[in-house]
Amino acid sequence: MSALVDIQGLSRSFGRSPVLDRIDLRIEAGEFVALLGRSGSGKSTLLRVLAGLDEADAGRVTLPKRRSIVFQEPRLMPWKSVAANIALGVPNARASGAVALALDDVELSHRSEAWPLTLSGGEAQRAALARALVREPELLLLDEPFASLDALTRLRMQGLVRELWRKHQPAVLLVTHDVWEAVTLADRILVLEDGRFRREVHVALNHPRRRTDPHAAALEAELLAELGVEQADHHQHHNPHSERIEP
Amino acid sequence: MADPQRLERLSEAEAKPVRRFGKWRVGASLLRLLSPLAILVLWQLASLTGVLTPHILASPLDIAKTGARLVASGELVTGLGVSFLRVLAGFAIALVVGIALALAAGLSRVGDILVDPPIQMLKAMPFLGLLPLFILWYGIGEAPKIGMVAFGSVFPIYLTLHGGIRGVDRKLIEAGRTLGLNTFGIIRHVVIPGALPSLLVGVRYGLSIAWLSLVVAEQINASSGIGSIITYARDFLQTDVIVVCLIVYALMGLLTDALVRLIEAHTLRWRSW
Numbered sequence: 001m002s003a004l005v006d007i008q009g010l011s012r013s014f015g016r017s018p019v020l021d022r023i024d025l026r027i028e029a030g031e032f033v034a035l036l037g038r039s040g041s042g043k044s045t046l047l048r049v050l051a052g053l054d055e056a057d058a059g060r061v062t063l064p065k066r067r068s069i070v071f072q073e074p075r076l077m078p079w080k081s082v083a084a085n086i087a088l089g090v091p092n093a094r095a096s097g098a099v100a101l102a103l104d105d106v107e108l109s110h111r112s113e114a115w116p117l118t119l120s121g122g123e124a125q126r127a128a129l130a131r132a133l134v135r136e137p138e139l140l141l142l143d144e145p146f147a148s149l150d151a152l153t154r155l156r157m158q159g160l161v162r163e164l165w166r167k168h169q170p171a172v173l174l175v176t177h178d179v180w181e182a183v184t185l186a187d188r189i190l191v192l193e194d195g196r197f198r199r200e201v202h203v204a205l206n207h208p209r210r211r212t213d214p215h216a217a218a219l220e221a222e223l224l225a226e227l228g229v230e231q232a233d234h235h236q237h238h239n240p241h242s243e244r245i246e247p
Numbered sequence: 248m249a250d251p252q253r254l255e256r257l258s259e260a261e262a263k264p265v266r267r268f269g270k271w272r273v274g275a276s277l278l279r280l281l282s283p284l285a286i287l288v289l290w291q292l293a294s295l296t297g298v299l300t301p302h303i304l305a306s307p308l309d310i311a312k313t314g315a316r317l318v319a320s321g322e323l324v325t326g327l328g329v330s331f332l333r334v335l336a337g338f339a340i341a342l343v344v345g346i347a348l349a350l351a352a353g354l355s356r357v358g359d360i361l362v363d364p365p366i367q368m369l370k371a372m373p374f375l376g377l378l379p380l381f382i383l384w385y386g387i388g389e390a391p392k393i394g395m396v397a398f399g400s401v402f403p404i405y406l407t408l409h410g411g412i413r414g415v416d417r418k419l420i421e422a423g424r425t426l427g428l429n430t431f432g433i434i435r436h437v438v439i440p441g442a443l444p445s446l447l448v449g450v451r452y453g454l455s456i457a458w459l460s461l462v463v464a465e466q467i468n469a470s471s472g473i474g475s476i477i478t479y480a481r482d483f484l485q486t487d488v489i490v491v492c493l494i495v496y497a498l499m500g501l502l503t504d505a506l507v508r509l510i511e512a513h514t515l516r517w518r519s520w
Contacts (some may be wrong), residue, residue, distance in 0.1 A: 051425050070423070075422035079440040079517045089426030115517040131426070199490060 002062070004029045004138060004171050005050070007247045009057035012045055019045045021195035022059070029138065032165055032172045034186035039229060042195040043175045047143050050173065064171075067093060068132035069141040072148055074124035076116035076131070083112040086131045093134055102130040105164055122153035129161070133168060138172040148183065156186060162207075179223045183216055191226050199226050255288045268274050277318040305487030313487040314494070322476065327495060329472040330461060333389065334503075342450070343405030344397070352405075353412030353442070354434065363409070370402050382467065392472075399460035399462025400453035403444070411445025412438055444518075447511045451504055458500045 005027035012020040019042045023096035027033055037043040049061065051069045076085045086102050087093040090247060103109045106126040114123060125145060142161070146154040162185055165172055176182055182189050183203065191199035201219065209216045225232075287307050293299040294306030301309065317323040348366065351358035377398065381391035415438050423437045465474020473492045480488035 053421055053424065071418070071422065075417065075418055077419060077423075077437060077440065079443075080436070088434070089423070089428050117518060135426070 003027060004031075004064050005173075006060075006062040010046075010049065010061060011057050012021045012042075012049065012054065013057060018195050020049075020056075023197065025197075027139070027171050027173060029171055030108060030169045031170045032185060032187045034173070034174045034176060034182035035192060036176065036182050036189060036223060036227065036240045037192035038177065041192045043192050044143060046192070047141055047173065047175050050139070051141050064138035066135060066137045067139045067141065068135045068137035068170075069143060070125070070128050070132045070145045073115070074119075074128040076119075076127055078116050081113045081115060082108065082119070082127045085116065086134050088131065088160070090134055097103070098134050101174075105133060105167070106130045106160065120153075121192040122157065123147055125149060125157060126160070129157075129164070133164060133170075137170050140165075140172045142172060142174040142176075144176055145174075146178070147176075154181075161185065174180060179220050179227065180211075183220050189223065191223065199223075219227070302484050303486065303487060305485075305490060310487045310494075314491040317476075317488070317491060318418030321382055323473075323491070323495065326471065326473045326476050326492075327499070329466065330474065331499065333392050333465075333472065334396055334454075334461050334499075336389075337393040337460070338400055338454065339455070340393070340397040341399075341401040341404055341453060345401045345442070345444075345449070345453070346408060347406035348401075349405045349412065350434075353409045354438070355364075366405055370406070374383045374399050375460070376404075378467060381464075387468045392461065392469070395460040395464040396457045400457040403449045403452040403456060403514060405449075407449030407452070408442055408446045414445065415441035444515055447507060448517070449498050451511075452509060454503045457505050458496060458503070462496055 003026040003184070005025065007023060007025040010020055010023040011018060012026070021200075027048075035043050035046070036211065045054060047069070049056050050063065051067060052063075055088045059128075066225065077088065083094065083099050083103065093099050098232075100109070103112050106129050108123060108126050108130060111119065111123060116127065117126065129145070145161075146157050149157060158181060161172075174182070174185060184203075186203055189199075189201040189203060190193065190197050191201075201223070203219065205213065205216055205219075211217060272354070290299070290304075291307050294301070294304075294309070305313070308409060314323075348362050352362040352366075353359070374395075378391070381394050381398075385391040385394060419437050419441065420433055423433045428436060429488045462474070462489060465472050466477065469475040469478065478488050480486075480492070
């Protein structure tokens, strides 16, 4: 069976410096993949190619037709109500009740007629998620979608994404630089560095994955080391969730 | 001009001296009418004592009486109707042409290269100085007046919409593309609504220029409209009639501006929260 996403020898360069260097990537239907990498590692470029916003210089790219993306910013049209934003680009979505279902999925039904500028950061990002899901994507691309949210909202959003993934079963490619986020959510973690995949980890841990689970913590430490972050003390995570409680 | 935040700051700045009066805020805004009223009283006194002759400037009371007479006789209303139609026709032309050109220049590189340079050059020209040419081309009928109105107000419409289209957030256009919108859909759902605030600023500015162009064009030769009333009044040294007509021009300018602001408040309600 052919994979949902099949990329072979993908290269992309800006000027002389290659950003992506002969990358191979396969994603199966329904798979949850996290893509880790430092800034400048090429992960956003890869995602833009997958979203159809950027062209590859070389390589073979096979993609499913139905793709959606959620960006770091909600990117809602401020002149359209939340419901109208979700209906955008999906003919008859409002009439068929798909918008109402999507709003219900992200627990935003009560804000359906609100203007985007009146939403909180978490609400706006949930609306963006609903707008992506209403298209019933086979591939859902998430470009650091929780990065600009506060820590508590981020935890809720991560739970919501996981739940909706189980419900709708799209393949997910989550780009993040939050290692713990990748460990809690993904089936498979890829580490991108200088335009090449440096590491691939299949995460076989049970859900929900907690920090107290030594396997999960060990994996996190390992990936952090891979990204060049050395942990002096086991408790001293780089992660903002725990930093708050450190004295 | 139409930026609500700027307007807010403006009103804050205006409110500052008023705040000193504390709970006397209503009294304070009445106080602001004091000096204009004083000027009116002084003006009236100057006319009564003969310092200001009616040939230079009629007294406020005479102007008010003349205004009432012109309204009652229907002369003013008829003239206003004609002038208003000229502005309407000229501005409608400017709106269509300005929006078409701005879309052409704002949405395509080729359009920008072809359309923008000549408009920027024409813009540099003092358009009121074109009146003699317009009269040569179109004679002394309605065409040169409507043409002047259209020519004068097309630039603010073009310039603000062009800038507005250029200023639409690229990230929103990208988001639109990922939602599967085609070019037409992007223009309709992203570019036009995104550029609308700028366009409405241009419309307000264009309307003020439209009335200005009309005043100038009607002075030169007009057999109807407010301009012709002014021309007759000038020949008979009726300064009271002239001032009444000027006030009418000002009121029409304010009225059309208020109309656009009403449209603005409705269409841009997404950002007034």
